[in-house]
Amino acid sequence: MLIYEIIMVAMTAIRANVLRAVLTTLGIIIGVAAVISVVAMGDGAQRRVQQQIQRMGTNVLTIRPGTGSFGGVRNFSQRLYVEDAEALKNESNGVLTVAPEASSGQQVTYSRYNAHFEILGTWPEYFQVYDHHLLVGRYFTEGELQGRRRVAVLGHNVMQDLGEIPPETMVGQTIQIRGLPFEVVGVLEEKGEAAFMRPDEEIFIPLSTAQYRVFGGRSRLSSIYVATPSPKELDQAYVEIDRIMRHRHKIRPGEDADFNIRNSADLLSTFNETNRTFTLLLGGIAGVSLLVGGIGIMNIMLVSVTERTREIGVRKALGATRGNILFQFMVESLSLCILGGLLGVAAGFGAASLITHLTTTQTFVAPAAVITALAFSAGVGLFFGIWPARRAASLDPIVALRYE
Amino acid sequence: MNDVIIRTEGLKKDYVLGAETVHAVRGVDLEIRRGEFVAVMGPSGSGKSTFMNMVGCLDTPTAGRYWLNGQLVSELTDDELARVRNKAIGFVFQTFNLLPRASALHNVELPLIYAGVGAKERRRRAEEKLQLVGLGDRMEHKPPEMSGGQRQRVAVARALVNEPALLLADEPTGNLDSTTSGEIMDQLAALNGEGQTILLVTHEHDIAEYAKRQVHLRDGVVEKDFLNQHAGAPA
Structure with missing residues (x-):
């Protein structure tokens, strides 16, 4: 009271x-x-x-070129090669899903429209690693990779900058990447932003095509992505990848590696x-x-x-x-x-x-x-x-x- | 002996002012019985204010003992004294000391709030006392909207609301003109007529005449203590 x-x-x-x-x-x-x-x-x-990071997948390891040293001199031009990716794929007995990536910004034209896009050269496994789904059409195949064919899979929002054509109607159409005609074989579902990448605004083509026909020369890989069946195998995969990569790059145990292995949890x-x-x-x-x-x-x-x-x-x-x-x-x-x-x-x-x-x-x-x-x-x-x-x-x- | 409202024995109060000790009250023995109307008089420096503060339980004596309404209050703690002031004493001050932002009704309710009385009962009792002092139609007014006489009547109503054993009026007419002073003093005399014990402090002789008994203080001691021939013998 x-x-x-x-x-x-x-x-x-x-x-x-x-x-x-x-x-x-x-x-x-x-x-x-x-x-x-x-x-x-x-x-x-x-x-x-x-x-x-969840969208990117919690079971993905990313290998990027790092800095190496040679005779005490730091060397910043370390490289990842397609052979590295192939070795990872072969030596892990198929447990790991491997997708190398080389990327470069290129001018893309369709009809009378043109715009600048990030072109990603990769393997068909890429779509599996990042859990992409098709809106329409198909992914490019292993055969098309081997044959360096000019086929492209479009991210969901690519057509917004190329005349606002409905993406569903794009399969079978031809777009020009750096002046070269590419047949659109598929369009991806919308993914949203994933860590530091915008997959909806990227164009995916076979790695071999990218390296030999578009980017010019045997350009280096920007990254190699490795997915494990579940996040539980990440630690084991890390050790395995480190061993294979060190062997291939001839780095003795105890020496600094010339590559980085990161997982999404680290990020x-x-x-x-x-x-x-x-x-x-x-x-x-x-x-x-x-x-x-x-x-x-x-x-x-x-x-x-x-x-x-x-x-x-x-x-x-x-x-x-x-x-x-x-x-x-x-x-x-x-x-x-x-x-x-x-x-x-x-x-x-x-x-x-x-x-x-x-x-x-x-x-x-x-x-x-x-x-x-x-x-x-x-x-x-x-x-x-x-x-x-x-x-x-x-x-x-x-x-x-x-x-x- | 429960007819005795105030009893002091050798009441003393010293103040230390720098290096000097001032003996404001030097031993007062006084007894006031129920129903008395006593005026305490004295020039400034006579110790009258200090004595009043002790009688009002606002201050504690340096030495001596003081019983109020049968309770030895000279040895109580501050919070116990607050309770005694709340229950047993009603104050009427020279400067009214009303809360300027609160209505007359709220001002009168104030002692009841600290007594822990419920809202309804509080309001009923406050209204009753305001009507008693003739302010039944001014209850929602705030002090700044009232005349000096009205304010002092609110203060009287507030002093009475807890049915105190002692009404202590400290120069109640000091800020009022002579007509209004007369009204207030008539009011106090009427209250005394109904049995209210009143202790009045004043330095004005014509105001002191309203009381039945006068106690004169000088230099901290009782100089004179006599009955007023005009007002008659104490009850």
Whole structure:
């Protein structure tokens, strides 16, 4: 009963000066909004990368050329060869699905339209490794790979830049890649963005065709992808690949390899680590503004106690105990901070959705971030409210009643 | 002896001001019985305010003992004193000391809030006391919208709302013109007529005339203590 009354008294005091209350809590509002939106951006980015990596497949290892050293001189032009891919395929007894990739940006024309696309030369296994599905038509075959045939499989969105032709009607049509005619044999289903790749906007052709007819010369591979039957075999596959590749590149055990083997989990954890650091850093800055906001609250509460010395004296003379007065002012500062926290959460939501609308950055406001921010601002209210409230509670009623 | 509302024995209060010790009250023995209307008088520096603060349980004596309504209050803690003030004493101040932003009704309810009385009962009792002081039609007004006399009547209603054993009026007419002063003093005299024990502090002789008994303080001790011939003997 009494507690309820005292809470009402505190609320009335805040309501009596709404503008001051809002200005006072501005620090908290900005602090909480900053925490919420920063963490929302971090979480959004993390979710996006997780989705992409899941789409890319969690059972895929990526081999890329690395840097090697020869006689103490670092050599940056290390290469991956088709023979490497073939060796991986043959020596793993068919457990591993291997797909080498050579890619290059090329001019593509269809009818009177032309656009620039990433052309990916690869093996038919590629579609299996990345779990692509056909919208229409077929993949190119092993035979077409052997015969260096000019056939192409289009990513789902390729035709958007080539006259907005419905992709379903493209099978059997001829497009020109770097001036060479290619027959479209299939169009892929929409895949969405996968980590660092946009398969929907790529054109897939046989690797041999790419190397000998399009890119010119025996161009190097950009990567070799290896898929295991399930994520469980990744570790074993890693060891196997490392052994085969070292043997082929004549690298002794203990020496630095001239290639990198990465799996999607590595990418994810690297990204998460970077992301976490940034979130912590920005969250820390936001936290500092919360602290500054708290000092603002303390300042205004001290002013409020001084202003209301007379009121405190009256309340004490009429029977308010120290505890009653302490509680009244604690409720006031706590309410200010929670009010600020709630407004800040609202502003944070607003900022996060604005960021999503105006930029391509995804945001995700985690309930945990909201709860943490609110709890933190309540803590700020308690911590910075206690001194002013104690000052109010310990006022001598005789002195307080005479205060002008 | 439960007819005795106030009893002090050798009540003393010293203040330390820098290197000096000021003996504000030097040993006051006083007894006030139920239904009395006593005016405490004295020039400034007589220790009258200090004495009032101790009687009002706003301050504790350096030495001596003080019983209020049979309870030894000179040895209570701050929070216990707050409870005594709440239940047993009703204050009327020179400067009214109302909460300016609260309605008359809320001001009168204030002591009941700290007494833990429920909202309905609080409102009923506050309305009753406001009607008693003739402000039944002003209950929702705030102090700045009222005249000095009306404000002081709100303060009287507030002092009475918890049915205190003692009404303590500290220069209640100090901020009022003579007509209004008369009205307030008539009100207090009427309350006393109904049995309310009143202790009045004033330095004005014509105000003190309303009381039935006068106690004069000088230099921290009781100088004179006599019954008013005009007002008659104590009840």
